[in-house]
Amino acid sequence: xxxxxxxxxxxxxxxxxxxxxxxxxxxxxxxxxxxxxxxxxxxxxxxxxxxxxxxxxxxxxxxxxxxxxxxxxxxxxxxxxxxxxxxxxxxxxxxxxxxxxxxxxxxxxxxxxxxxxxxxxxxxxxxxxxxxxxxxxxxxxxxxxxxxxxxxxxxxxxxxxxxxxxxxxxxxxxxxxxxxxxxxxxxxxxxxxxxxxxxxxxxxxxxxxxxxxxxxxxxxxxxxxxxxxxxxxxxxxxxxxxxxxxxxxxxxxxxxxxxxxxxxxxxxxxxxxxxxxxxxxxxxxxxxxxxxxxxxxxxxxxxxxxxxxxxxxxxxxxxxxxxx
Numbered sequence: 001x002x003x004x005x006x007x008x009x010x011x012x013x014x015x016x017x018x019x020x021x022x023x024x025x026x027x028x029x030x031x032x033x034x035x036x037x038x039x040x041x042x043x044x045x046x047x048x049x050x051x052x053x054x055x056x057x058x059x060x061x062x063x064x065x066x067x068x069x070x071x072x073x074x075x076x077x078x079x080x081x082x083x084x085x086x087x088x089x090x091x092x093x094x095x096x097x098x099x100x101x102x103x104x105x106x107x108x109x110x111x112x113x114x115x116x117x118x119x120x121x122x123x124x125x126x127x128x129x130x131x132x133x134x135x136x137x138x139x140x141x142x143x144x145x146x147x148x149x150x151x152x153x154x155x156x157x158x159x160x161x162x163x164x165x166x167x168x169x170x171x172x173x174x175x176x177x178x179x180x181x182x183x184x185x186x187x188x189x190x191x192x193x194x195x196x197x198x199x200x201x202x203x204x205x206x207x208x209x210x211x212x213x214x215x216x217x218x219x220x221x222x223x224x225x226x227x228x229x230x231x232x233x234x235x236x237x238x239x240x241x242x243x244x245x246x247x248x249x250x251x252x253x254x255x256x257x258x259x260x261x262x263x264x265x266x267x268x269x270x271x272x273x274x275x276x277x278x279x280x281x282x283x284x285x286x287x288x289x290x291x292x293x294x295x296x297x298x299x300x301x302x303x304x305x306x307x308x309x310x311x312x313x314x315x316x317x318x319x320x321x322x323x324x
Contacts, residue, residue: 004056004063015048111168118165122158129154149198163223163296170303174217181247181256182210184218188225195230199237203229207247214254214324220300227293228258228320235282236262240317254324265312273310274298
């Protein structure tokens with residue numbers, strides 16, 4: 001009703017101004033019969049009211065639809081009144097909707113092709129990378145370590161790209177199961193042993209209960225913990241020689257906590273570290289920062305129904321928690 005009144009406000013105002021002009025003309029011409037004058041105004045107002053009522057009720061669905069927000073995209077396609085303007089608007093919306101749907105399907109197909117290409121390309125790159133690693137073993141130190149350090153960086157970059165590409169279709173890739181946290185943490189530490197040695201930063205694993213079990217996806221959880229540990233090592237190198245990885249429980253929750261004693265995160269960056277491609281102050285000092293790792297951790301945790309908490313002080317280190 002409000003929309004209808006706003007649309008016809010000018011018509012109503014003009015009509016009453018017209019009534020005043022007619023009354024004024026009658027009065028100035030010497031016609032002073034107020035009953036006739038008021039009766040004329042009443043008839044004009046009555047006819048205006050009939051017109052407005054007819055117009056409103058014949059287009060009521062149309063006005064109600066325009067006044068309500070759209071909950072789903074296809075809701076705008078519901079048929080309205082048979083009024084000419086409603087029919088034309090319905091045809092316009094239907095044409096626009098199908099054109100939009102066609103573009104969405106086209107873009108989705110292109111995205112699928114792109115993701116498929118990225119996936120295949122990354123797997124193809126891993127083969128020559130494995131060959132280079134085997135060749136590096138035959139070299140003497142320190143050349144062998146230097147080669148493996150660079151291949152590790154390439155491997156981490158490829159894995160990051162692969163997980164970034166798969167994030168869009170993570171629902172199709174999830175496999176929720178019961179996971180004992182301690183063996184998974186130990187496996188992540190073993191997988192990153194060269195990183196620890198290279199940076200002279202070593203993990204200390206603590207747990208108050210070796211049998212803490214959570215429900216999650218093992219592959220994605222492995223990736224999340226790896227990212228947190230690699231970040232802890234990167235920002236501790238040269239400042240501290242160890243990080244702590246602890247597993248403990250709160251009422252109704254299980255927690256994996258990665259604590260480092262490195263450079264810490266500035267307060268102004270804490271709210272933005274999970275934004276995609278945001279590197280912050282530390283990212284300018286550590287050139288390998290991409291701003292993707294923590295973004296992926298946060299996104300994957302949200303898909304899995306976990307929370308990510310962070311606490312940090314500049315100069316004294318950071319604590320990241322995955323809360324199940």
